Amino acid sequence: MSIAVVSYSLTSNNGALAAAVAKALSAEHVKILEEKPRKTGAIILDMILNRTRRVQPLASELEKYERILFIAPVWMGKVASPLRAYLKHLKAHPQPYAFASISGGALNTNPELADDLEKRAGAKPIAFVDLHIADLLPPEPKPTMKDTSAYRLSDAELSKLAGVIAASVKNAMGL
Numbered sequence: 001m002s003i004a005v006v007s008y009s010l011t012s013n014n015g016a017l018a019a020a021v022a023k024a025l026s027a028e029h030v031k032i033l034e035e036k037p038r039k040t041g042a043i044i045l046d047m048i049l050n051r052t053r054r055v056q057p058l059a060s061e062l063e064k065y066e067r068i069l070f071i072a073p074v075w076m077g078k079v080a081s082p083l084r085a086y087l088k089h090l091k092a093h094p095q096p097y098a099f100a101s102i103s104g105g106a107l108n109t110n111p112e113l114a115d116d117l118e119k120r121a122g123a124k125p126i127a128f129v130d131l132h133i134a135d136l137l138p139p140e141p142k143p144t145m146k147d148t149s150a151y152r153l154s155d156a157e158l159s160k161l162a163g164v165i166a167a168s169v170k171n172a173m174g175l
Contacts, residue, residue, distance in 0.1 A: 003027035003067045004028050004029075004067075005025065007019075009031075009072070012152065016158055017071055017162060020159065025169065025170070025175070028065075030062075034053060060093075062086065062089070067173055068086075069097070069098045070083055070086065071099075073103050074113055075103075077110050077113060079099075088120065091121055097121065097126065098168075098173070099127070099129070100129040100168075101113075101130055102131045104148030105133055106143045106144055127173070129164065134148055136157060
């Protein structure tokens with residue numbers, strides 16, 4: 001079974017996690033690239049205006065895989081905008097997919113994320129793992145967005161979290 005782990009990462013955490021998960025699943029790691037570096041203002045505008053940016057590789061290139069696992073950050077409680085083109089393509093060309101993320105979690109636990117994915121892709125993911133950096137930090141003082149944004153996963157954390165995601169995906173995909 002051909003599996004692609006498709007990732008987007010702004011801070012490198014989701015990219016490093018995707019590389020570890022791809023290795024654990026013996027899958028191809030496909031990195032989503034944008035035309036120019038992203039700034040905070042662009043993130044906010046994309047989320048408010050519901051914009052879909054041009055990214056590489058083209059979403060249609062994912063049709064050669066039987067299963068897709070997206071690993072990307074969550075912005076403002078919704079899937080990061082660089083994934084939108086791929087989810088829109090899935091809606092028009094359905095195929096099984098899974099979603100995983102390591103996001104800040106300082107403000108909330110992304111309660112609308114699963115619904116956002118389903119709306120954009122036209123189907124629920126077969127596996128869904130929403131991890132938070134705030135859970136890796138001491139509870140006191142309460143982690144802030146600044147704390148979670150600056151945090152970089154250690155090799156031990158990457159290994160542990162990749163194992164959690166790989167196990168969930170293997171179970172959902174019957175691997």
